[in-house]
Amino acid sequence: MIIFRIDKFSCTDEPERSPQYQKLYEKLRKLIEDGYYKRGDLLPSENELCKAHSLTRPTVRKGLDLLVHDGFIIRQQGKGSIVQGRPREIGILSISGTTSAIGKEKLITRIIVKPTIIAWDNAFGYEISEADKSLGCITMERLRLINNLPVFYDITRMPNLNLPRFTSRSFENRSLFDILRKNYQIRVTGGEQKILATTPDAHIQKHLRVDVNHPILRLDRKMETNRVGFTFYSQIYCNTSDYSLSGRF
Amino acid sequence: MIIFRIDKFSCTDEPERSPQYQKLYEKLRKLIEDGYYKRGDLLPSENELCKAHSLTRPTVRKGLDLLVHDGFIIRQQGKGSIVQGRPREIGILSISGTTSAIGKEKLITRIIVKPTIIAWDNAFGYEISEADKSLGCITMERLRLINNLPVFYDITRMPNLNLPRFTSRSFENRSLFDILRKNYQIRVTGGEQKILATTPDAHIQKHLRVDVNHPILRLDRKMETNRVGFTFYSQIYCNTSDYSLSGRF
DNA sequence: ATTCTTTACTTGTGTATACAAGTGCAAAGA
Protein backbone atom coordinates (compact mmCIF):
# COMPACT_ATOMS: atom_id res chain seq x y z
CA MET A 1 0.00 0.00 0.00
CA ILE A 2 1.20 3.47 -0.82
CA ILE A 3 0.72 6.19 1.73
CA PHE A 4 0.69 9.72 0.44
CA ARG A 5 2.54 11.75 2.96
CA ILE A 6 1.11 15.17 3.57
CA ASP A 7 3.66 17.68 2.46
CA LYS A 8 4.93 19.85 5.25
CA PHE A 9 4.43 22.90 3.12
CA SER A 10 0.77 22.27 2.71
CA CYS A 11 -1.49 24.91 1.35
CA THR A 12 -4.48 26.05 3.34
CA ASP A 13 -6.22 29.28 4.04
CA GLU A 14 -6.89 28.64 7.72
CA PRO A 15 -5.22 30.73 10.35
CA GLU A 16 -2.67 28.78 12.27
CA ARG A 17 -3.57 28.03 15.88
CA SER A 18 -1.34 30.08 18.09
CA PRO A 19 -0.37 29.89 21.74
CA GLN A 20 -2.29 31.75 24.43
CA TYR A 21 0.31 34.46 24.96
CA GLN A 22 0.25 35.32 21.29
CA LYS A 23 -3.53 35.51 21.29
CA LEU A 24 -3.38 37.90 24.23
CA TYR A 25 -0.76 39.95 22.39
CA GLU A 26 -3.00 40.21 19.33
CA LYS A 27 -6.02 41.22 21.41
CA LEU A 28 -4.21 43.95 23.34
CA ARG A 29 -2.38 45.16 20.26
CA LYS A 30 -5.68 45.57 18.46
CA LEU A 31 -7.14 47.52 21.38
CA ILE A 32 -4.17 49.89 21.28
CA GLU A 33 -4.22 50.24 17.52
CA ASP A 34 -7.95 50.91 17.57
CA GLY A 35 -7.41 53.66 20.11
CA TYR A 36 -9.27 52.00 22.98
CA TYR A 37 -6.14 52.41 25.05
CA LYS A 38 -4.48 55.75 24.41
CA ARG A 39 -0.94 56.97 24.94
CA GLY A 40 -0.29 57.33 28.65
CA ASP A 41 -3.07 54.97 29.72
CA LEU A 42 -2.32 52.05 31.97
CA LEU A 43 -3.18 48.59 30.76
CA PRO A 44 -5.05 46.41 33.25
CA SER A 45 -2.60 44.96 35.74
CA GLU A 46 -1.13 41.55 35.10
CA ASN A 47 -3.34 39.98 37.74
CA GLU A 48 -6.44 41.53 36.22
CA LEU A 49 -5.46 40.24 32.80
CA CYS A 50 -4.98 36.81 34.35
CA LYS A 51 -8.51 36.78 35.69
CA ALA A 52 -10.03 38.30 32.59
CA HIS A 53 -8.45 35.82 30.19
CA SER A 54 -8.16 32.82 32.51
CA LEU A 55 -4.39 32.65 32.26
CA THR A 56 -1.56 32.66 34.76
CA ARG A 57 0.92 35.44 35.26
CA PRO A 58 3.87 33.95 33.38
CA THR A 59 1.68 33.50 30.34
CA VAL A 60 0.28 37.02 30.57
CA ARG A 61 3.77 38.40 31.04
CA LYS A 62 4.97 36.62 27.93
CA GLY A 63 2.23 38.33 25.97
CA LEU A 64 3.13 41.71 27.45
CA ASP A 65 6.80 41.06 26.62
CA LEU A 66 5.82 40.96 22.95
CA LEU A 67 4.05 44.30 23.26
CA VAL A 68 7.13 45.79 24.90
CA HIS A 69 9.33 44.40 22.15
CA ASP A 70 7.18 46.05 19.51
CA GLY A 71 7.07 49.35 21.37
CA PHE A 72 3.36 49.41 22.12
CA ILE A 73 3.88 49.63 25.87
CA ILE A 74 6.60 50.19 28.40
CA ARG A 75 6.46 48.64 31.86
CA GLN A 76 7.31 50.29 35.11
CA GLN A 77 7.80 48.40 38.28
CA GLY A 78 5.34 49.49 40.94
CA LYS A 79 3.20 51.35 38.44
CA GLY A 80 2.03 49.26 35.53
CA SER A 81 2.10 48.82 31.78
CA ILE A 82 2.04 52.25 30.17
CA VAL A 83 0.62 52.48 26.68
CA GLN A 84 3.02 54.22 24.33
CA GLY A 85 0.79 54.95 21.42
CA ARG A 86 -1.02 53.65 18.43
CA PRO A 87 0.43 52.21 15.23
CA ARG A 88 3.79 53.82 16.14
CA GLU A 89 4.79 53.27 12.57
CA ILE A 90 6.60 50.05 13.46
CA GLY A 91 8.44 50.41 10.27
CA ILE A 92 10.34 48.31 7.86
CA LEU A 93 13.45 48.09 10.00
CA SER A 94 12.04 45.91 12.71
CA ILE A 95 9.03 44.18 11.34
CA SER A 96 8.12 41.77 8.63
CA GLY A 97 7.31 43.34 5.31
CA THR A 98 7.09 46.58 3.47
CA THR A 99 3.34 46.52 3.39
CA SER A 100 2.75 46.38 7.12
CA ALA A 101 5.29 49.12 7.62
CA ILE A 102 3.46 51.80 5.73
CA GLY A 103 0.39 52.19 7.88
CA LYS A 104 -2.60 53.99 6.51
CA GLU A 105 -0.92 55.46 3.46
CA LYS A 106 -2.07 54.25 0.09
CA LEU A 107 0.33 51.57 -1.07
CA ILE A 108 0.37 50.28 -4.62
CA THR A 109 2.51 47.33 -5.63
CA ARG A 110 3.53 46.93 -9.24
CA ILE A 111 5.18 43.72 -10.38
CA ILE A 112 8.21 44.47 -12.52
CA VAL A 113 9.59 40.92 -12.79
CA LYS A 114 7.12 38.11 -12.13
CA PRO A 115 8.18 35.19 -9.93
CA THR A 116 10.69 33.30 -12.05
CA ILE A 117 12.82 30.27 -11.35
CA ILE A 118 16.51 30.84 -12.00
CA ALA A 119 19.82 29.47 -10.76
CA TRP A 120 21.26 31.12 -7.67
CA ASP A 121 23.89 33.69 -8.43
CA ASN A 122 24.04 35.48 -5.10
CA ALA A 123 21.90 36.39 -2.14
CA PHE A 124 22.85 40.03 -1.68
CA GLY A 125 26.00 39.20 0.20
CA TYR A 126 24.58 36.52 2.45
CA GLU A 127 25.73 32.92 2.32
CA ILE A 128 23.34 30.33 0.97
CA SER A 129 23.40 26.66 1.92
CA GLU A 130 24.27 23.93 -0.57
CA ALA A 131 20.80 22.48 -0.09
CA ASP A 132 19.16 25.75 -1.10
CA LYS A 133 21.58 26.19 -3.98
CA SER A 134 20.58 22.85 -5.49
CA LEU A 135 16.90 23.77 -5.33
CA GLY A 136 17.20 26.80 -7.53
CA CYS A 137 15.88 30.24 -6.83
CA ILE A 138 12.58 32.03 -7.21
CA THR A 139 13.15 35.69 -7.93
CA MET A 140 10.77 38.60 -8.31
CA GLU A 141 11.00 42.36 -8.48
CA ARG A 142 8.38 44.78 -7.32
CA LEU A 143 7.93 48.53 -7.27
CA ARG A 144 6.03 50.05 -4.35
CA LEU A 145 4.30 53.39 -4.68
CA ILE A 146 3.03 55.36 -1.70
CA ASN A 147 0.38 57.90 -2.60
CA ASN A 148 1.36 57.38 -6.23
CA LEU A 149 5.00 58.19 -5.53
CA PRO A 150 7.53 55.42 -6.25
CA VAL A 151 9.37 54.84 -2.96
CA PHE A 152 10.56 51.24 -2.77
CA TYR A 153 12.06 48.88 -5.29
CA ASP A 154 12.18 45.32 -3.90
CA ILE A 155 14.13 42.37 -5.24
CA THR A 156 13.21 39.09 -3.55
CA ARG A 157 15.03 35.77 -3.85
CA MET A 158 13.90 32.56 -2.15
CA PRO A 159 14.83 28.88 -2.43
CA ASN A 160 12.51 26.99 -4.75
CA LEU A 161 10.93 24.83 -2.09
CA ASN A 162 7.73 23.02 -2.91
CA LEU A 163 5.26 25.82 -2.29
CA PRO A 164 2.21 24.72 -4.29
CA ARG A 165 0.95 27.26 -6.81
CA PHE A 166 3.43 29.82 -5.57
CA THR A 167 4.81 31.14 -8.83
CA SER A 168 1.35 31.39 -10.33
CA ARG A 169 -0.08 33.43 -7.49
CA SER A 170 -0.89 37.06 -8.03
CA PHE A 171 1.27 39.38 -6.00
CA GLU A 172 -0.31 42.51 -7.40
CA ASN A 173 -1.10 44.72 -4.40
CA ARG A 174 -0.66 41.82 -2.01
CA SER A 175 1.85 41.34 0.73
CA LEU A 176 4.35 38.52 0.29
CA PHE A 177 4.47 38.14 4.06
CA ASP A 178 0.71 37.78 4.30
CA ILE A 179 0.65 35.21 1.52
CA LEU A 180 3.35 33.18 3.20
CA ARG A 181 1.61 33.35 6.55
CA LYS A 182 -1.96 32.76 5.48
CA ASN A 183 -1.42 30.24 2.69
CA TYR A 184 1.66 28.36 3.80
CA GLN A 185 1.81 28.99 7.58
CA ILE A 186 5.24 30.51 7.22
CA ARG A 187 6.01 33.38 9.56
CA VAL A 188 9.10 35.53 9.40
CA THR A 189 10.59 35.37 12.86
CA GLY A 190 13.60 37.60 12.43
CA GLY A 191 16.64 38.18 10.35
CA GLU A 192 19.68 40.21 9.51
CA GLN A 193 20.03 43.37 7.53
CA LYS A 194 22.71 45.64 6.18
CA ILE A 195 21.96 49.24 5.40
CA LEU A 196 23.86 51.74 3.34
CA ALA A 197 23.43 54.94 1.38
CA THR A 198 24.23 54.69 -2.30
CA THR A 199 23.52 56.15 -5.71
CA PRO A 200 21.00 54.53 -8.03
CA ASP A 201 21.96 52.61 -11.18
CA ALA A 202 20.05 53.18 -14.41
CA HIS A 203 17.44 50.54 -13.60
CA ILE A 204 16.65 52.07 -10.20
CA GLN A 205 16.84 55.62 -11.53
CA LYS A 206 14.16 54.76 -14.05
CA HIS A 207 11.76 53.09 -11.65
CA LEU A 208 12.18 55.44 -8.69
CA ARG A 209 12.27 58.43 -11.08
CA VAL A 210 15.38 60.04 -9.62
CA ASP A 211 18.64 61.24 -11.11
CA VAL A 212 22.03 59.69 -10.55
CA ASN A 213 23.06 62.03 -7.72
CA HIS A 214 19.94 61.44 -5.68
CA PRO A 215 20.94 59.52 -2.51
CA ILE A 216 19.22 56.16 -2.19
CA LEU A 217 19.00 53.98 0.86
CA ARG A 218 19.62 50.28 0.28
CA LEU A 219 18.70 47.41 2.58
CA ASP A 220 20.06 43.90 2.10
CA ARG A 221 17.99 41.55 4.22
CA LYS A 222 18.07 37.92 5.22
CA MET A 223 14.74 36.63 6.47
CA GLU A 224 14.49 33.73 8.90
CA THR A 225 11.18 31.89 9.30
CA ASN A 226 9.46 29.45 11.61
CA ARG A 227 10.06 26.70 8.99
CA VAL A 228 13.33 25.10 9.89
CA GLY A 229 15.81 25.74 7.11
CA PHE A 230 13.66 28.13 5.13
CA THR A 231 15.33 31.51 4.75
CA PHE A 232 14.95 34.01 1.95
CA TYR A 233 16.53 37.26 0.92
CA SER A 234 15.60 40.67 -0.35
CA GLN A 235 17.21 43.86 -1.46
CA ILE A 236 15.27 47.07 -1.13
CA TYR A 237 16.07 50.44 -2.68
CA CYS A 238 14.33 53.34 -0.98
CA ASN A 239 13.89 56.94 -1.92
CA THR A 240 13.81 58.49 1.54
CA SER A 241 13.36 62.11 0.55
CA ASP A 242 9.65 61.99 1.42
CA TYR A 243 9.41 58.91 3.64
CA SER A 244 12.10 57.90 6.10
CA LEU A 245 12.30 54.42 7.52
CA SER A 246 11.53 54.00 11.16
CA GLY A 247 11.80 51.20 13.62
CA ARG A 248 12.61 50.09 17.13
CA PHE A 249 15.67 48.46 18.52
CA MET B 1 18.03 66.72 61.86
CA ILE B 2 18.82 66.93 58.22
CA ILE B 3 19.04 63.75 56.26
CA PHE B 4 21.00 63.86 53.07
CA ARG B 5 19.12 61.77 50.62
CA ILE B 6 21.29 59.66 48.38
CA ASP B 7 20.81 60.92 44.86
CA LYS B 8 19.33 58.36 42.57
CA PHE B 9 21.92 59.18 39.99
CA SER B 10 24.78 58.31 42.23
CA CYS B 11 28.22 57.90 40.88
CA THR B 12 30.08 54.66 41.46
CA ASP B 13 32.39 52.48 39.51
CA GLU B 14 30.96 49.17 40.66
CA PRO B 15 29.19 46.90 38.24
CA GLU B 16 25.51 46.70 38.92
CA ARG B 17 24.28 43.40 40.29
CA SER B 18 22.24 41.73 37.63
CA PRO B 19 19.68 38.92 37.66
CA GLN B 20 20.65 35.31 37.17
CA TYR B 21 19.35 35.04 33.62
CA GLN B 22 21.46 37.98 32.56
CA LYS B 23 24.55 36.50 34.16
CA LEU B 24 23.94 33.28 32.26
CA TYR B 25 23.49 35.28 29.07
CA GLU B 26 26.82 37.05 29.61
CA LYS B 27 28.62 33.78 30.32
CA LEU B 28 27.29 31.97 27.26
CA ARG B 29 27.76 35.03 25.07
CA LYS B 30 31.37 35.22 26.11
CA LEU B 31 31.90 31.54 25.32
CA ILE B 32 30.46 32.07 21.84
CA GLU B 33 32.42 35.25 21.22
CA ASP B 34 35.61 33.59 22.39
CA GLY B 35 35.00 30.75 19.96
CA TYR B 36 34.54 28.01 22.53
CA TYR B 37 31.20 27.27 20.90
CA LYS B 38 31.43 27.48 17.13
CA ARG B 39 28.84 28.01 14.44
CA GLY B 40 26.71 24.88 14.14
CA ASP B 41 27.53 23.60 17.61
CA LEU B 42 24.79 22.75 20.03
CA LEU B 43 24.72 24.50 23.37
CA PRO B 44 24.23 22.24 26.39
CA SER B 45 20.56 21.41 26.74
CA GLU B 46 18.39 23.51 28.99
CA ASN B 47 18.32 20.84 31.64
CA GLU B 48 22.09 20.52 31.59
CA LEU B 49 22.44 24.28 31.96
CA CYS B 50 20.04 24.11 34.88
CA LYS B 51 22.18 21.60 36.69
CA ALA B 52 25.45 23.30 35.79
CA HIS B 53 24.38 26.72 37.02
CA SER B 54 21.92 25.67 39.72
CA LEU B 55 18.98 27.37 38.07
CA THR B 56 15.54 26.29 36.97
CA ARG B 57 14.40 25.94 33.41
CA PRO B 58 12.35 29.15 33.14
CA THR B 59 15.37 31.12 34.30
CA VAL B 60 17.70 29.36 31.89
CA ARG B 61 15.21 29.86 29.07
CA LYS B 62 15.05 33.57 29.78
CA GLY B 63 18.80 33.75 29.39
CA LEU B 64 18.66 31.81 26.15
CA ASP B 65 15.88 34.12 24.93
CA LEU B 66 18.35 36.99 25.15
CA LEU B 67 20.87 35.07 23.07
CA VAL B 68 18.20 34.37 20.46
CA HIS B 69 17.22 38.02 20.40
CA ASP B 70 20.79 39.05 19.73
CA GLY B 71 21.25 36.42 17.04
CA PHE B 72 23.88 34.34 18.80
CA ILE B 73 21.79 31.16 18.70
CA ILE B 74 18.64 29.81 17.16
CA ARG B 75 16.55 27.19 18.89
CA GLN B 76 14.96 24.17 17.33
CA GLN B 77 12.36 22.11 19.08
CA GLY B 78 13.52 18.54 19.55
CA LYS B 79 17.06 19.37 18.66
CA GLY B 80 18.60 22.08 20.78
CA SER B 81 20.12 25.54 20.78
CA ILE B 82 22.22 25.94 17.66
CA VAL B 83 25.07 28.39 17.79
CA GLN B 84 24.94 30.86 14.92
CA GLY B 85 28.36 32.34 15.08
CA ARG B 86 30.73 34.66 16.77
CA PRO B 87 30.56 38.41 17.14
CA ARG B 88 28.05 38.51 14.27
CA GLU B 89 28.65 42.24 14.03
CA ILE B 90 25.58 43.04 16.06
CA GLY B 91 25.70 46.44 14.62
CA ILE B 92 24.58 49.89 15.38
CA LEU B 93 21.02 49.30 14.28
CA SER B 94 20.03 47.01 17.07
CA ILE B 95 22.41 47.55 19.91
CA SER B 96 23.55 50.23 22.23
CA GLY B 97 26.30 52.41 20.92
CA THR B 98 28.55 53.03 18.03
CA THR B 99 31.57 51.67 19.85
CA SER B 100 30.22 48.22 20.56
CA ALA B 101 29.00 47.96 17.00
CA ILE B 102 32.39 48.16 15.39
CA GLY B 103 33.95 44.97 16.68
CA LYS B 104 37.65 44.56 16.46
CA GLU B 105 38.35 47.42 14.07
CA LYS B 106 40.38 50.30 15.39
CA LEU B 107 37.99 53.00 16.49
CA ILE B 108 39.13 56.51 17.31
CA THR B 109 36.79 59.06 18.77
CA ARG B 110 37.52 62.72 18.35
CA ILE B 111 35.52 65.28 20.30
CA ILE B 112 34.42 68.13 18.03
CA VAL B 113 32.09 69.88 20.47
CA LYS B 114 32.67 69.18 24.16
CA PRO B 115 29.68 68.49 26.42
CA THR B 116 27.95 71.85 26.71
CA ILE B 117 24.77 72.92 28.41
CA ILE B 118 22.35 74.73 26.13
CA ALA B 119 18.60 75.30 25.90
CA TRP B 120 16.64 72.66 24.02
CA ASP B 121 15.87 73.59 20.48
CA ASN B 122 14.87 70.22 19.11
CA ALA B 123 15.53 66.54 19.57
CA PHE B 124 15.97 65.44 15.95
CA GLY B 125 12.25 65.22 15.35
CA TYR B 126 11.31 63.47 18.56
CA GLU B 127 9.08 65.04 21.17
CA ILE B 128 10.63 66.08 24.48
CA SER B 129 8.73 66.32 27.74
CA GLU B 130 8.17 69.64 29.52
CA ALA B 131 10.16 68.30 32.46
CA ASP B 132 13.17 67.63 30.27
CA LYS B 133 12.77 70.95 28.49
CA SER B 134 13.00 72.86 31.77
CA LEU B 135 16.21 71.06 32.70
CA GLY B 136 18.15 72.24 29.71
CA CYS B 137 20.20 70.13 27.38
CA ILE B 138 23.69 68.68 27.34
CA THR B 139 24.96 68.47 23.80
CA MET B 140 28.15 67.08 22.34
CA GLU B 141 29.49 66.24 18.91
CA ARG B 142 31.95 63.49 18.14
CA LEU B 143 33.70 62.22 15.05
CA ARG B 144 34.43 58.50 14.85
CA LEU B 145 37.22 57.14 12.70
CA ILE B 146 37.57 53.49 11.83
CA ASN B 147 41.08 52.53 10.79
CA ASN B 148 41.81 56.24 10.46
CA LEU B 149 38.92 56.79 8.08
CA PRO B 150 36.18 59.18 9.27
CA VAL B 151 32.95 57.17 9.18
CA PHE B 152 30.53 58.48 11.80
CA TYR B 153 29.63 61.95 12.96
CA ASP B 154 27.51 61.80 16.15
CA ILE B 155 25.48 64.57 17.70
CA THR B 156 24.15 63.67 21.15
CA ARG B 157 21.59 65.59 23.19
CA MET B 158 20.47 64.62 26.67
CA PRO B 159 18.46 66.27 29.43
CA ASN B 160 20.66 67.96 32.01
CA LEU B 161 19.86 65.64 34.88
CA ASN B 162 22.09 65.65 37.90
CA LEU B 163 24.86 63.38 36.66
CA PRO B 164 27.80 64.27 38.89
CA ARG B 165 30.93 65.30 37.03
CA PHE B 166 29.34 64.42 33.72
CA THR B 167 30.29 67.43 31.64
CA SER B 168 33.83 67.37 32.93
CA ARG B 169 34.43 63.73 32.04
CA SER B 170 36.69 62.86 29.20
CA PHE B 171 34.90 61.22 26.31
CA GLU B 172 38.00 60.95 24.17
CA ASN B 173 38.10 57.37 22.87
CA ARG B 174 35.51 56.27 25.41
CA SER B 175 32.06 54.98 24.87
CA LEU B 176 29.19 57.11 26.11
CA PHE B 177 27.18 53.96 26.71
CA ASP B 178 29.93 52.43 28.82
CA ILE B 179 30.31 55.60 30.87
CA LEU B 180 26.59 55.74 31.54
CA ARG B 181 26.48 52.07 32.48
CA LYS B 182 29.59 51.83 34.59
CA ASN B 183 29.51 55.20 36.33
CA TYR B 184 25.81 55.90 36.62
CA GLN B 185 24.17 52.47 36.31
CA ILE B 186 22.18 53.66 33.33
CA ARG B 187 21.56 51.07 30.64
CA VAL B 188 19.99 51.76 27.28
CA THR B 189 17.10 49.32 27.03
CA GLY B 190 15.76 50.22 23.61
CA GLY B 191 14.53 53.04 21.51
CA GLU B 192 13.28 54.34 18.21
CA GLN B 193 15.14 55.31 15.12
CA LYS B 194 14.52 56.86 11.75
CA ILE B 195 16.86 56.26 8.86
CA LEU B 196 17.26 58.05 5.60
CA ALA B 197 19.76 58.70 2.84
CA THR B 198 20.75 62.29 2.38
CA THR B 199 23.50 64.60 1.15
CA PRO B 200 25.96 66.16 3.57
CA ASP B 201 25.95 69.83 4.54
CA ALA B 202 29.21 71.78 4.67
CA HIS B 203 29.90 70.81 8.28
CA ILE B 204 29.50 67.11 7.59
CA GLN B 205 31.35 67.32 4.27
CA LYS B 206 34.33 68.76 6.08
CA HIS B 207 34.47 66.20 8.88
CA LEU B 208 33.64 63.11 6.86
CA ARG B 209 35.85 64.36 3.99
CA VAL B 210 33.29 63.81 1.22
CA ASP B 211 31.84 66.03 -1.47
CA VAL B 212 28.29 67.27 -1.66
CA ASN B 213 27.06 64.52 -3.96
CA HIS B 214 28.33 61.69 -1.81
CA PRO B 215 25.32 59.86 -0.35
CA ILE B 216 25.27 59.87 3.46
CA LEU B 217 23.16 57.74 5.74
CA ARG B 218 21.52 59.55 8.63
CA LEU B 219 20.08 57.99 11.78
CA ASP B 220 17.87 59.93 14.18
CA ARG B 221 17.63 57.98 17.39
CA LYS B 222 15.72 58.17 20.62
CA MET B 223 17.29 56.15 23.43
CA GLU B 224 15.25 54.76 26.29
CA THR B 225 16.97 53.68 29.50
CA ASN B 226 16.35 51.70 32.65
CA ARG B 227 16.06 55.02 34.54
CA VAL B 228 12.42 55.94 34.49
CA GLY B 229 11.99 59.15 32.55
CA PHE B 230 15.55 59.39 31.28
CA THR B 231 15.69 59.37 27.50
CA PHE B 232 18.25 60.96 25.26
CA TYR B 233 18.72 61.54 21.58
CA SER B 234 21.34 61.32 18.90
CA GLN B 235 21.81 62.00 15.25
CA ILE B 236 24.43 60.05 13.38
CA TYR B 237 25.80 60.75 9.94
CA CYS B 238 27.50 57.75 8.32
CA ASN B 239 29.68 57.38 5.30
CA THR B 240 28.69 53.86 4.26
CA SER B 241 30.89 53.51 1.23
CA ASP B 242 33.38 51.37 3.14
CA TYR B 243 31.37 50.22 6.14
CA SER B 244 27.69 49.38 5.95
CA LEU B 245 25.52 49.21 9.03
CA SER B 246 24.25 45.84 10.05
CA GLY B 247 21.81 44.58 12.59
CA ARG B 248 19.11 42.13 13.47
CA PHE B 249 15.37 42.56 13.56
C1' DA C 1 18.75 -4.86 3.87
C1' DT C 2 14.87 -2.05 4.50
C1' DT C 3 11.09 -0.07 6.86
C1' DC C 4 8.55 0.88 10.82
C1' DT C 5 8.10 1.50 15.83
C1' DT C 6 9.68 2.63 20.08
C1' DT C 7 12.29 5.35 23.18
C1' DA C 8 14.88 8.89 25.08
C1' DC C 9 15.96 13.28 24.56
C1' DT C 10 15.20 18.05 23.06
C1' DT C 11 12.55 22.63 23.16
C1' DG C 12 7.58 24.82 23.52
C1' DT C 13 3.72 25.96 26.38
C1' DG C 14 1.31 26.50 30.55
C1' DT C 15 0.02 26.34 35.64
C1' DA C 16 0.82 27.52 40.52
C1' DT C 17 3.36 29.79 43.82
C1' DA C 18 6.63 32.77 46.44
C1' DC C 19 9.12 36.68 47.52
C1' DA C 20 11.63 41.12 46.20
C1' DA C 21 11.37 45.82 44.85
C1' DG C 22 9.26 50.07 43.28
C1' DT C 23 4.95 53.34 43.42
C1' DG C 24 1.36 55.92 45.23
C1' DC C 25 -1.82 57.05 48.58
C1' DA C 26 -4.01 57.28 52.97
C1' DA C 27 -3.64 57.35 57.75
C1' DA C 28 -0.98 58.48 61.77
C1' DG C 29 2.17 61.34 63.87
C1' DA C 30 4.79 65.68 64.82
Add this chain to the structure above:
DNA sequence: TCTTTGCACTTGTATACACAAGTAAAGAAT
Protein backbone atom coordinates in the same frame (compact mmCIF):
# COMPACT_ATOMS: atom_id res chain seq x y z
C1' DT D 1 0.04 71.97 58.14
C1' DC D 2 3.61 69.19 57.10
C1' DT D 3 6.18 64.93 57.41
C1' DT D 4 6.58 60.22 58.07
C1' DT D 5 5.00 55.65 58.31
C1' DG D 6 2.60 51.87 56.69
C1' DC D 7 -0.22 49.49 53.44
C1' DA D 8 -2.02 47.97 49.17
C1' DC D 9 -0.90 47.63 44.77
C1' DT D 10 2.17 47.20 40.82
C1' DT D 11 5.91 44.70 38.07
C1' DG D 12 10.55 41.85 38.51
C1' DT D 13 12.73 37.53 39.54
C1' DA D 14 12.85 32.76 40.57
C1' DT D 15 11.35 28.02 41.79
C1' DA D 16 8.96 23.63 40.77
C1' DC D 17 6.30 21.02 38.04
C1' DA D 18 3.49 19.07 34.07
C1' DC D 19 2.50 17.91 29.54
C1' DA D 20 2.84 18.74 24.36
C1' DA D 21 5.49 18.42 20.25
C1' DG D 22 9.50 17.77 17.45
C1' DT D 23 14.13 15.06 16.61
C1' DA D 24 17.19 11.40 16.24
C1' DA D 25 18.83 7.06 16.94
C1' DA D 26 18.40 2.37 18.50
C1' DG D 27 15.82 -1.67 18.01
C1' DA D 28 12.02 -4.66 16.08
C1' DA D 29 9.51 -6.27 12.32
C1' DT D 30 9.11 -7.14 7.54
